[in-house]
Ligand SMILES: Nc1ncnc2c1ncn2[C@@H]1O[C@H](COP(=O)(O)OP(=O)(O)O)[C@@H](O)[C@H]1O
Ligand SMILES: CC(=O)OP(=O)(O)O
């Protein structure tokens with residue numbers, strides 16, 4: 456029997472998302488999510504493929520290791536256990552790969568050591584990713600397991616975009632530079648955009664706006680990333696659900712010296728109590744739009760700050776690319792929030808950027824153009840699929856498809 460299945464594991468700081476894919480037709484055999492790991496109200500939601508009934512488990516799940524064991528049990532209950540001979544590999548999302556990992560990589564001890572060495576530059580993400588990998592390795596030590604890095608797509612950024620303008624020796628000694636994240640999504644979406652335009656990826660320049668809970672923009676020239684909004688960590692750039700994005704770095708010294716806060720407290724402030732949640736108390740764009748419709752001023756302010764920052768990055772990446780063929784919205788907010796797309800491009804007609812109101816608000820799935828016929832730049836919505844991209848890269852690396 457040929458092994459044609461890939462399990463994808465995306466371990467976040469307090470969640471594990473997973474999908475089991477059949478790589479012959481890219482069908483989902485199972486999709487699931489474990490949330491609020493480490494709290495008393497943890498929840499596992501498992502959706503079997505092919506129309507099976509959704510199953511939920513609630514109650515405390517102490518850590519990522521227990522979460523993955525529960526996932527393995529759910530899969531086994533559907534006859535899709537990790538011991539299945541049809542499983543070809545497990546693909547793991549790893550957020551920080553530093554400068555070294557430019558490609559998906561089969562995981563062995565030295566690779567684990569390097570991911571561990573990068574924890575100081577990804578304290579929220581890499582420890583969770585590592586636990587996911589170690590637990591999966593303990594369950595199936597014989598199976599190839601592959602790390603797919605969020606940073607990999609951005610390693611093509613020129614030095615001018617990747618360097619911070621700080622003392623070179625100090626920066627290099629501490630590996631301080633701009634790495635960028637969400638790369639799997641930016642790579643997938645820019646390629647799908649080229650398909651939508653009916654052109655080769657090498658021919659098109661695209662601005663990708665990945666607007667999820669975390670959010671980032673990238674400038675992609677001919678299929679290669681030339682700039683992106685996240686930096687040393689996923690804190691830089693756009694306004695996000697709970698993260699501030701760009702601030703004057705002096706805000707940190709000020710809060711320490713004048714506000715009496717510790718470095719750890721400021722870290723928590725900027726990562727978890729800022730962005731939309733910090734501005735208005737909500738980080739869900741649906742809720743913010745509902746409040747705006749009721750005349751809520753704080754929600755309006757949060758929306759305006761979010762849009763202002765987004766518009767600045769669109770303008771910046773227009774300048775970086777020189778010629779733009781498409782501006783593309785993706786991820787939870789980008790795919791679903793028509794008012795965000797409309798507001799982000801309002802007033803940019805001079806740059807050839809326009810949104811057709813009817814196309815923008817039409818209910819539709821899949822990649823679609825939302826700019827008017829004949830517009831100079833195509834504006835599009837292209838749903839991201841990080842799991843499919845991770846599975847595809849994993850399967851290719853272990854020789855799948857060639858058997
Ligand atoms: N129908 C919708 N309208 C507006 N915003 C939405 C809608 N659906 C989801 N979102 C937004 O998408 C966010 C989640 O995006 P997602 O890409 O799934 O994030 P992540 O992968 O970072 O968890 C939610 O917090 C919410 O703000
Ligand atoms: C890197 C990052 O910000 O990831 P996420 O959007 O999953 O938090």
Ligand SMILES: [Mg+2]
Nearest residue numbers: 667668669786
């Ligand atoms: Mg996401």
